[in-house]
Amino acid sequence: xxxKLCGPVPLxxxxxxxxxxxxxxxxxxxxxxxxxxxxxxSSFLCDKxxxxxxxxxxxxxDTSKELLKRDxxxxxILDRVDKPELVCELKELNPKVKVTFMPYDVxxxxxxxxxxxxxxxxxxxxxxxxxxxxxILDDHKIEATIAVNYTGLVNTTTAIMDFWDIRKGGPGGxxxxxxxxxxxxxxxxxxVYSGSKAAVxxxxxxxxxxxxxxxxxxxxxxxxxxRTSLVAKxxxxxxxxxDVAELLLEHPTQSTKECAASFVKAIEKNKNGGLWFLDQGIxxxxxxxxxxxxxx
Amino acid sequence: xxxKLCGPVPLxxxxxxxxxxxxxxxxxxxxxxxxxxxxxxSSFLCDKxxxxxxxxxxxxxDTSKELLKRDxxxxxILDRVDKPELVCELKELNPKVKVTFMPYDVxxxxxxxxxxxxxxxxxxxxxxxxxxxxxILDDHKIEATIAVNYTGLVNTTTAIMDFWDIRKGGPGGxxxxxxxxxxxxxxxxxxVYSGSKAAVxxxxxxxxxxxxxxxxxxxxxxxxxxRTSLVAKxxxxxxxxxDVAELLLEHPTQSTKECAASFVKAIEKNKNGGLWFLDQGIxxxxxxxxxxxxxx
Numbered sequence: 299x300x301x302k303l304c305g306p307v308p309l310x311x312x313x314x315x316x317x318x319x320x321x322x323x324x325x326x327x328x329x330x331x332x333x334x335x336x337x338x339x340s341s342f343l344c345d346k347x348x349x350x351x352x353x354x355x356x357x358x359x360d361t362s363k364e365l366l367k368r369d370x371x372x373x374x375i376l377d378r379v380d381k382p383e384l385v386c387e388l389k390e391l392n393p394k395v396k397v398t399f400m401p402y403d404v405x406x407x408x409x410x411x412x413x414x415x416x417x418x419x420x421x422x423x424x425x426x427x428x429x430x431x432x433x434i435l436d437d438h439k440i441e442a443t444i445a446v447n448y449t450g451l452v453n454t455t456t457a458i459m460d461f462w463d464i465r466k467g468g469p470g471g472x473x474x475x476x477x478x479x480x481x482x483x484x485x486x487x488x489x490v491y492s493g494s495k496a497a498v499x500x501x502x503x504x505x506x507x508x509x510x511x512x513x514x515x516x517x518x519x520x521x522x523x524x525r526t527s528l529v530a531k532x533x534x535x536x537x538x539x540x541d542v543a544e545l546l547l548e549h550p551t552q553s554t555k556e557c558a559a560s561f562v563k564a565i566e567k568n569k570n571g572g573l574w575f576l577d578q579g580i581x582x583x584x585x586x587x588x589x590x591x592x593x594x
Numbered sequence: 595x596x597x598k599l600c601g602p603v604p605l606x607x608x609x610x611x612x613x614x615x616x617x618x619x620x621x622x623x624x625x626x627x628x629x630x631x632x633x634x635x636s637s638f639l640c641d642k643x644x645x646x647x648x649x650x651x652x653x654x655x656d657t658s659k660e661l662l663k664r665d666x667x668x669x670x671i672l673d674r675v676d677k678p679e680l681v682c683e684l685k686e687l688n689p690k691v692k693v694t695f696m697p698y699d700v701x702x703x704x705x706x707x708x709x710x711x712x713x714x715x716x717x718x719x720x721x722x723x724x725x726x727x728x729x730i731l732d733d734h735k736i737e738a739t740i741a742v743n744y745t746g747l748v749n750t751t752t753a754i755m756d757f758w759d760i761r762k763g764g765p766g767g768x769x770x771x772x773x774x775x776x777x778x779x780x781x782x783x784x785x786v787y788s789g790s791k792a793a794v795x796x797x798x799x800x801x802x803x804x805x806x807x808x809x810x811x812x813x814x815x816x817x818x819x820x821r822t823s824l825v826a827k828x829x830x831x832x833x834x835x836x837d838v839a840e841l842l843l844e845h846p847t848q849s850t851k852e853c854a855a856s857f858v859k860a861i862e863k864n865k866n867g868g869l870w871f872l873d874q875g876i877x878x879x880x881x882x883x884x885x886x887x888x889x890x
Contacts, residue, residue, distance in 0.1 A: 408736070440704070440752065444745045448793065452736050452786055459832055481796065482885035489800030490748055493793035497744065500777065500792030504785030504831075511834050522886060535800075536755055538807050545890040575885065587883045589778035589871065590818060594841040 342566045343368040347422050349415075351376045351404060351454060352431035354384050356526030357476070360558035361431075366391040368562070372422055376402035376414070378432070404432040404450025405442075411457035419461050424469060427565065428458050431476040435528045437488045437535035447494035451475060452501060463512050470513030474565055475502045477518035479575060482584065487534040487542040495520075499573065503586065506571035515570035519561050520584075522577030523551040552578045638862045639664040643718050645711075647672045647700060647750060648727035650680050652822030653772070656854035657727075662687040664858070668718055672698035672710070674728070700728040700746025701738075707753035715757050720765060723861065724754050727772040731824045733784045733831035743790035747771060748797060759808050766809030770861055771798045773814035775871060778880065783830040783838040791816075795869065799882065802867035811866035815857050816880075818873030819847040848874045 343365065353362045353375035365373060366388060373395055375385065385399045402414055419425060430451045434443055455473055462471035481499035484492030498518060505516035523529060523546050534542045560576040567574075573584040639661065649658045649671035661669060662684060669691055671681065681695045698710055715721060726747045730739055751769055758767035777795035780788030794814060801812035819825060819842050830838045856872040863870075869880040 440748050441745060444740060444748070444793075448744070448789065449737060449740045452740070452789070456736065456832065463832070479886045480888075481792075483882070483887065484796050484800040484803075485888045485890070486800035486803040487890070489797045489804070492800055493744065493748070493797035496777075496796030497740075497789035497793035500780050501785045501789035504780040504782035504788055507780075507782040508785070508831075508834050512832070523888070535804075536752065536759070536808070538804050539890075542890065546888060549889045577886070584885055586779070589880055590775045590873070591779065592776075592781045592819070592842060593845045594781070594783070594835075594838065 340368075340566060342568060343370055343562075345369065345371045346426040347372040347374070347424060348427045348429065349374045349376060349418060349425055349458075350429045350431065351402065352433065352476075353377060353429070354379075354381050354399075355431060355433075356528055357521060357524055357554050357557050357561070358431050359384060360554040361429075361561045362388055363391060364558040364562040365565075366395055366397070370395045372396045372398070374418055374422070374425075375399045378403050404430075404454055405445045406453075408453045408457055411453050412460055415457050415461060425458075425461070425471065427472045427474060428454070429474045429476070429565075430454055433476060433478075433528070435488065435491050435532045437490045438533040440490050443490050444494050447491065448497040448501075451498055455501075455505065459512065459514065462514050465512065468513065470509075470515070472568065473502070473505060473514060473516040475516065475518045477502065477520040477573075479520050479522050479577070481518075481520060482575075485542070485546070487539040488532070489535050503571060503573070509570055515568075517564070517569055517572035517574065519564045519574045519576055521552070521557045521561070522575070522580075523547070523549070524557045525551050525553055550578060552576075636664075636862060638864060639666055639858075641665065641667045642722040643668040643670070643720060644723045644725065645670045645672060645714060645721055645754075646725045646727065647698065648729065648772075649673060649725070650675075650677050650695075651727060651729075652824055653817060653820055653850050653853050653857070654727050655680060656850040657725075657857045658684055658693075659687060660854040660858040661861075662691055662693070666691045668692045668694070670714055670718070670721075671695045674699045700726075700750055701741045702749075704749045704753055707749050708756055711753050711757060721754075721757070721767065723768045723770060724750070725770045725772070725861075726750055729772060729774075729824070731784065731787050731828045733786045734829040736786050739786050740790050743787065744793040744797075747794055751797075751801065755808065755810065758810050761808065764809065766805075766811070768864065769798070769801060769810060769812040771812065771814045773798065773816040773869075775816050775818050775873070777814075777816060778871075781838070781842070783835040784828070785831050799867060799869070805866055811864075813860070813865055813868035813870065815860045815870045815872055817848070817853045817857070818871070819843070819845070820853045821847050821849055846874060848872075 352358045354377040389397045432446050432450055434446050462468040464470055475498055477498045478495035480492035481495035502516050502518045509515045531543050560581040563581050564574040575582045575584050648654045650673040685693045728742050728746055730742050758764040760766055771794055773794045774791035776788035777791035798812050798814045805811045827839050856877040859877050860870040871878045871880050
């Protein structure tokens with residue numbers, strides 16, 4: 299995959315290399331992955347096969363539209379509920395791109411996720427990018443929030459590794475996980491949601507650092523407060539602040555269109571380990587504090 | 595509760611105050627909570643009723659022993675598996691403290707957690723501190739890791755609010771959640787576990803900031819690598835590093851006893867919002883970066 303993105307890179311057997319080098323020495327393989335990022339450009343998405351989980355959602359739909367301004371090869375939208383009129387609208391936006399829809403609930407068991415992905419891989423042969431965007435915001439629903447926002451994202455990511463992991467002969471791939479600014483610092487009134495997004499941010503930063511083993515790079519896009527139906531009205535934990543939505547919306551927010559534009563820019567930057575902060579036209583790669591180091 | 599800990603504090607109806615003051619002005623109530631922390635001392639735990647979820651675990655057991663060097667009133671240990679010989683041992687350590695055991699699996703539905711807590715509150719009348727310590731470390735078990743480490747902790751916390759929330763006439767309380775240094779920066783080889791701990795850290799920091807509404811203060815204790823049976827051997831995600839346990843243990847680690855000593859010191863400091871880093875005798879309150887602010 300790296301070769302495809304960036305031109306030739308030296309052939310390395312990552313698994314063997316791991317046997318001969320101490321963990322810190324493996325950093326040189328990180329450098330190869332870093333060089334693979336060089337190709338980020340406005341033509342980056344050209345001819346790519348992209349799976350977009352929740353690509354019909356509020357941020358999802360406008361991001362799908364933004365993606366369709368580029369000449370992808372395939373955009374496979376997985377979402378819980380089919381909205382045929384929206385899929386039709388997307389299909390008409392760019393006739394060069396094949397848009398397909400398949401129903402998918404991220405809370406299904408891992409085996410189900412793998413089955414669905416197998417169907418997609420059988421059809422497309424290769425997939426370049428997986429966008430994990432399923433999310434709910436309702437702190438009355440503890441189990442559902444965590445199951446969708448974190449467990450579902452982990453399962454979908456784990457499922458695609460069967461097809462991408464270079465240790466299994468796969469070609470590698472790119473994972474774009476939708477986190478949230480609340481994963482950096484919470485909206486305290488929705489601690490369950492915010493915690494689930496912190497999990498996504500932390501999980502994805504690990505994936506990025508495992509890229510030398512798996513061949514799969516990863517980053518998060520973390521939108522600020524975006525004017526979606528999700529945010530228009532939502533429950534706070536134990537109703538600690540019944541007006542949380544209204545209070546949030548009193549401050550500057552971004553539209554889903556603004557968010558989508560930054561989102562696709564982040565995808566085009568294709569930075570392994572990127573912690574993208576997206577708010578009101580800002581697209582910034584957050585630097586995370588190092589509080590400790592496991593040294594392995 | 596604050597009065598009990600610190601001597602008289604002005605009587606405030608927090609709910610009414612919330613109606614009259616803008617969110618930022620409510621900071622003055624935070625100050626009251628901050629003053630409530632003044633009582634932190636070696637006699638802090640004297641005469642307290644403490645519930646300890648997973649108080650028979652590896653870190654849990656030594657922490658229970660350390661707690662029993664203080665003259666608590668009650669130590670109620672909730673754990674998945676009864677280990678009568680350990681409970682007997684604990685009971686003998688300090689005859690002034692009533693040690694009881696009740697079976698509890700944190701993955702039960704919220705209603706079950708509330709039922710169990712009702713039994714405890716009916717018996718003890720008041721509970722001062724809840725320690726949430728249930729955790730598993732096995733990145734082959736995605737659902738279980740998240741259900742125990744995050745969902746279970748959120749549910750137990752949510753359940754106790756029925757008895758503590760000052761909006762319901764409760765006396766307030768103190769929540770001590772066991773996070774992990776991996777919640778700050780991951781052990782990349784166990785991304786699922788690390789993510790679940792990031793969720794705990796983020797969730798708890800919200801609880802702390804909600805204390806002016808709920809009367810319940812909160813902090814995390816975040817142990818570094820501790821020589822427990824959990825760490826002796828564990829599965830990495832997709833076996834990205836089969837020797838992850840051995841590699842970790844090549845570096846300086848702490849014993850469960852060292853960890854327990856710092857743990858109880860942190861409890862005695864009783865700092866709302868504390869992000870305690872516990873490693874090899876170090877006990878440090880981590881300062882978290884502010885990347886954004888919801889302004890509410």
